[in-house]
Amino acid sequence: MARNVQPAGQPAPQNPASNGTAQAPAVVLSPEDIAGQENFDAIIAKDSRVEPKDWMPEAYRRSLVRQISQHAHSEIIGMQPEANWITRAPSLKRKSILMAKVQDEAGHGLYLYSAAETLGTTRDDMMDALVAGKARYSSIFNYPTVTWADMGAIGWMVDGAAICNQVPLCRASYGPYGRAMVRVCKEESFHQRQGFEILLELANGTPEQREMAQNAVNRWYAPSLMMFGPPDDNSPNSKQSMAWNIKRFSNDELRSRFVGMLAEQVKVLGLTLPDDEVRFNEDTKKWEHGPLDWAEFKEVLAGRGPCNAQRLERRRSAHEDGAWVREAAAAYAAKQAAKQSTNAQKAAA
Amino acid sequence: MTPDPHDVGALGDSSASATRITPGFALRPEDIALAAEQGTAKPSEDVAEYALRLGDDALILAQRLGHWISRAPELEEDVALGNIALDQLGHARSFLTYAGAAWGKSEDDLAYFRREGEFRSAHLFEQPNGDFAATIARQFIVANYQFPLYRELVKSSDPMLSAIAAKAVKEVDYHLDHSTQWVLRLAGGTDESRRRMEAGLNLMWPFVGELFEDDALTARIGDAGVVPSSLKEEFDRTTGAILAEAELDVPGHPMATGGGRRGNHSEHLGLVLAEMQVLAREFPGASW
Secondary structure, three states, X not given: OOOOOOOOOOOOOOOOOOOOOOOXXXXXXXXXXXXXXXXXXXXXXXXXXXXXXXXXXXXXXXXXXXXXXXXXXXXXXXXHHHHOOOOOOOOHHHHHHHHHHHHHHHHHHHHHHHHHHOOOOOHHHHHHHHHOOOOOOOHHHHOOOOOOHHHHHHHHHHHHHHHHHHOHHHHOOEHHHHHHHHHHHHHHHHHHHHHHHHHHHHHOOOHHHHHHHHHHHHHHHHHHHHOOOOOHHHOOOHHHHHHOOOOOOOHHHHHHHHHHHHHHHHHHXXXXXXXOOOEEEOOOOEEXXXXXXXXXXXXXXXXXXXXXXXXXXXXXXXXXXXXXXXXXXHHHHHHHHHHHHHHHHHHHO | OOOOOOOHHHHOOOOOOOOOOOOOOOOOHHHHHHHHHOOOOOOOHHHHHHHHHHHHHHHHHHHHHHOOOOOOOXXXXXXHHHHHHHHHHHHHHHHHHHHHHOOOOOHHHHHHOOOHHHOOOOHHHHOOOOOHHHHHHHHHHHHHHHHHHHHHHOOOOOHHHHHHHHHHHHHHHHHHHHXXXXXXXXXXXXXXXXXXXXXXXXXXXXXXXXXXXXXXXXXXXXXXXXXXXXXXXXXXXXXXXXXHHOOOOOOOOOOOOOOHHHOOOOOOHXXXXXXXXXXXHHOOOOOO
């Protein structure tokens, strides 16, 4: 059904609905759209859930598809830096935990693609956009994992930042996204614990292991803080996303909470954060940190990070090398279906 | 005293890692290690050697399968192959922990600090992944071998081997289904997938023979183990039935000379071990 198209002969409504069309070009809504918009506004006002069959503004739908598919892509690309260490994990227990973790990430990608599919876009389309380099994913996965300690730092910091971001998303106004997040967050908290445990073991190990751990914390600190996105005064999508009850807290608010968590936990590790400006501001009751290099963030986002090309190429080759397998499965399913319908016709005759 | 392996309370280690990955009360390698430490699980030399073979097969296969994670043809297969790798790694850890109890060695001592000639894996498990069809062919042979093996090993006179097999057989049942479904799909899918499936089977089939070879150890071990040759007839029957359904011929290649059980390996194992052991060997004695 075409949306936001004025049916012939209908007078334009005087007062187009407020919520969700603020940034859209002036359009004339059909009576169905006006009723839908009213219902949608009421759902948002009650802080209730929007479900796939509900009417929703096109901009809301587009914004969710963008956010959920980026999140799914991040899970899938995010498998690579850790998969890099599966075959070299230094103990069988660690190997086992790491395999389980990377496998969880594939599972998260699956739920998230499914959640995005409820908005009318297919997984194939999203995957094609990703391998064509047209879709974004979290910039942090464009950094290399050069030592085993990076498995610890990613779990503790990168997954820790993801949890800070995602726990409020469990209450996102779009039902399938919020529900997917509940499960994702449970698994992420296991991921964060295993990362912390890796670092703790290294920090209490030999001097070389300790140095490896500190070095990894130093390298992942700033990129993990930048995972929350640009500062609030420079975050184009945040305001609308908060008005729609998708996002609950601003980037800077979440970043501040995350810094507070790191500042406390790093003491237990006996390591340090590479930022001597981390402090709790008694006046604002917020954690503060030193300046971040947003020029670097933009460079990596623009595709000029250390591993952008490598990550995309790996995904593309896995996808292309697997095409014959997917075609075989589809051909087999079609043949089986044809066989069944022939059998059914014979039985009916 | 020999513990009752089904009495999980007797084996449980409540101090095991917060990141334990085995849910519920299933037997975990940590439980076996604890029993070994307390002197309640001590295999004979022969049982330990036998457990080492099964553990090495599963370990090398897990190492191979782990490489697929993030490279599979479909996300569902990243999950499925990852799951099979995890199961195999779990079995390996249990068998190696138990074997090590005979010699005062941990699972990691055995995995990371043995030389190539000390490994006991059969050549099939060492074969490179190849394309997806080659991996499926290897899985198809492995699952049709391991399923009856573990099912029979549940009856072992050695309670720990029995307990490990009881957990493993349930998981391998799923591996059997996974590989069967894919053999049927690839054989009955497109011309290309059928060609690749045939090529994969031709590549892996020469290594079937070694799996069913008896030797002095399997003769001595008696009721504690399973005589490999006793499983061959069932293997031929179960694989034959699926290949017939897929309208594929059983490859007629001569069997390769094995020797993995005596420490004579394929060209591939050295490279697998080089990658697997590099970090642990860089920091000998370190804890992770």
